[in-house]
Amino acid sequence: MQITEMLITNKTARPGIPITPKGLVIHWTANEKKGADAVANRNYFNKPTTEASAHYIVDDRQIIRCLPENEMGYHVGAKSYKPEAVAMLSKYPNDCTIGIEMCVNADGSFAKTYQLTVQLAADILKRYGWTVDKLWRHYDITGKNCPAFFVDDRTAQAYLGKTALAAWNLFKQDVHKLLTGFPQKPQVAVGNSAIAVELTLATTGKLIAGVSYVPVRALAEAAGGKVEWEPHTRTVTVNGQKLACLFDNGTAFAPARELAALLGLKVEWDGTRKAVGLRREI
Template identity: 40%
Template sequence: MNIERNLLTRNPFSRPGTYINNVKGIVIHWVANPGTTATQNRNYFESLKNQTQAQKNERYASAHFVIGLQGEIIQCIPATERAYHVGATTYKPEALQKLSYYPNNCTLGIELCHPDWSGAFTSETLDSAAELCALLCMQHGLNPETALWRHYDVTGKNCPKYFVEKPQEWEQFKREVIQRTKRTQIIEG
């Protein structure tokens, strides 16, 4: 798997530079901007640094990884640092219980690009996403049966739309990650 490391500049709006103590979960998102590339979405997060903190309606947003339509993976933020991907004013009870009162503190965010407003992902994007999730589960000692979250599962937001509307596709994606984790364990063992 090829991960292009193109880290954001440290700034208050997208890469605060604060540390994650203990990764407890991985949260999957859609970029909600059809046809855009991984690089464009990474650069959007970077552009947030140009806001001033005094400005009204300032926007805080970022994710650790963005996966493009051809399956290319860009890492925007080190896995040891916090991203702003799942903040909200209220969280679902299960998320509060399992991820703490502030899930950005203990989760990694992955944004998936998509061709159109249906939100459906290309097979290349899904393949890279499953591979990356399996790798991150191994690296952080996470159980893929319980550590994978849709943004929707944490806050109720319609994200990623396709996996919210088609829960069976989400279940299939999780099974794919679980299988790949097992395969990786066998190879490493």
């Protein structure tokens, strides 16, 4: 994935304050005029009078980086914030979020902008070891109608032919798919006496020399386990215990049996369907 570095120098929009990101916020530029593409929006951010900024701007041709991810941008500032955002991010979420602006210029292809944004979001999530649970709409933080095609049904119908919630869920699923190789987040069934997670290896795991490998994070989180990832040493821990993993395209895979043991689950292997079931009696 190619990113064009065009860092802004306008100090009103780039204060140079260091941040430690905890989430990724999706926006739309709300500018449907012809020519209002990523370069135009970046140049707007760079005007000395502009007090707004975001780390990335995506149009149908390119991704532009306007701010380093570890510097604060002004993309979700508001008078008040939703309680969930304050609880999970901070009292001033600009100080711990990365922002992506999606262009909606009339002379661009929204479908291509959408695809590039999915790629960028998956790349960022992967680098921080995050899941799609770290994706926020601007709306989720402040209540603003942004990005309108994920918030407002009429705009969502016009852009994506779906309700706003379905469109936002689709976006998260598309990012998830790229991030983990899973077609969707593993479904967890909780019965009266058991919790069960089932994966089909053909689409979600790997069979290597007769051993079934499953994606660690998606599976562990589905089963309620805690996964930590140390990017420098590439060490994965599950419920506090180190797990030897294989890496494929940034996703950590571990033998189903070893992961299951750390999660306190039993493995059931259905050879005919090439499916792994993990089960815990409760």
